[in-house]
Amino acid sequence: MNIAVAPYRKIAPSEAAYSQKTSPRPPLHLRLEGVSKTYVSGQRRVEALKDINLDIYQGEIFGIIGRSGAGKSSLIRTLNRLEDATTGKVLINGVDIQSLDTGGLVILRRRIGMIFQHFNLLSSATVFENLALPLKAAGIRDKKRIRQRAQELLRLVGLEGKEDVYPSRLSGGQKQRVGIARALMLDPEILLCDEATSALDPETTQSILSLIKEINKTLKLTVVLITHEMSVISQICDRVAVLEDGALAELGPVWRVFGRPEHEATQALLAPLKPKVADDIAQAISATPANSTSRAIVKLFFDGTAATYLPLGILSQRLGGDLRLLQSGIGRLQGHPQGELLVSLPYQQHELAQRLETINDLISTVEVLGYAVPANA
Ligand SMILES: Nc1ncnc2c1ncn2[C@@H]1O[C@H](COP(=O)(O)OP(=O)(O)OP(=O)(O)O)[C@@H](O)[C@H]1O
DSSP states (O other): OOOOOOOOEEOOOOHHHHHHHOOOOOOEEEEEEEEEEEEEETTEEEEEEEEEEEEEETTOEEEEEESTTSSHHHHHHHTTTSSOOSEEEEEETTEEGGGOOHHHHHHHHHHEEEEETTOOOOTTSOHHHHHHHHHHHTTOOOHHHHHHHHHHHHHHTTOTTOTTOOGGGSOHHHHHHHHHHHHHTTOOSEEEEESTTTTSOHHHHHHHHHHHHHHHHHSOOEEEEEOSOHHHHHHHOSEEEEEETTEEEEEEEHHHHHHSOOSHHHHHHHGGGSOOOOHHHHHHOBSSOSSTTOEEEEEEEEOSSSOSSOOHHHHHHHTTSOOEEEEEEEEEETTEEEEEEEEEESOOHHHHHHHHHTTTTTOSEEEEEEEEOOTTO
16 A cells, blocks of 8 residues: 655754764774775676775774675775775775785784684684684794684683584584684784674574674774674674665764665665554555544654653653554664654644644654544544
8 A cells, every 4th residue: 555655854963963972083993095896807897896985993893784786795805905996095004005015915914804604614624723724824833822822712702622623513603703713813903704694593693793792892803894684783883884886875873874874775774674564554544634533643763863862751742742652663772762653643734744843852753654543533
């Protein structure tokens, strides 16, 4: 059925609301300046990244989302030069990584650990041997030092005593823990996560996300992750970038981007998370009031830019007291209320608009779905 949607009323995000919540910025860690990446194979050219400008700060967990083929992998791979940018610069601590020679590149890769969706463990090697690989590749031969470091990290990731086990004897979550330990062997300052939880069940995903968060805090690592799981972003990321067709579509704190997605690509990615209007309610809604008993059906959105909490009493009072709650779902993201209320109000057209004006400071967006005659009218 069609639901008539009255003009969508947007309130400009208040800068005060942003700054009030934002603590001083940590130092800049990674900077992408006009980064583009074009793949050429034969006659075919694919512009995977188009003029990306992005700053990532020390110690933040930065998420990158986008539809399949949007350029997420290409972007994350330019950060450790698994891919070279075609044009533009990637700066780490102010150093242009394109300018590094072979020696410089080896050092860069030591400073950046990476974990992968399918763990990329050597199946013919034990956990210890897998962990030893990056140190051996870095020319470290001191066996005692390698064992000590491996044991330290296995403790950190909760796999103490698993040194001599082969990956085939480990669960997916345990394999990813080994992947994380291996990524940390050279004491990196940046951790790149390429769909690190996509092959894991929901419970294991939670435990790996907690581990990444803990590592981020205790080791003060900057974490950059790409994922197609929006819940991963909402659970652990500080900021998120949305890529669309190789370009940066949207960027901001997770609560802002998830609470008030502005770009069509972001809205599409987040659509599955939005609560649906129950069928019986949706079917009762018409574009215009059927008679004088018709009530307006209105969605009130909260994204934390307007009110830091939801004063229900005041809301009801300003809306005239006869506010009926049809559906609700309000949570908190990074300390900001997020969600929506579906309510019915005893007003129509002009009077409705006037009443809704009075709650501007309490809510971020209003959407009038239409009108319905209450069942008991
Ligand atoms: N090595 C390559 N050679 C040619 N084209 C490539 C190469 N790698 C990626 N592409 C193309 O570049 C575009 C972006 O790909 P990329 O893998 O970066 O996107 P993505 O957002 O990570 O996608 P997905 O979510 O499906 O993994 C796609 O059109 C892809 O086909």
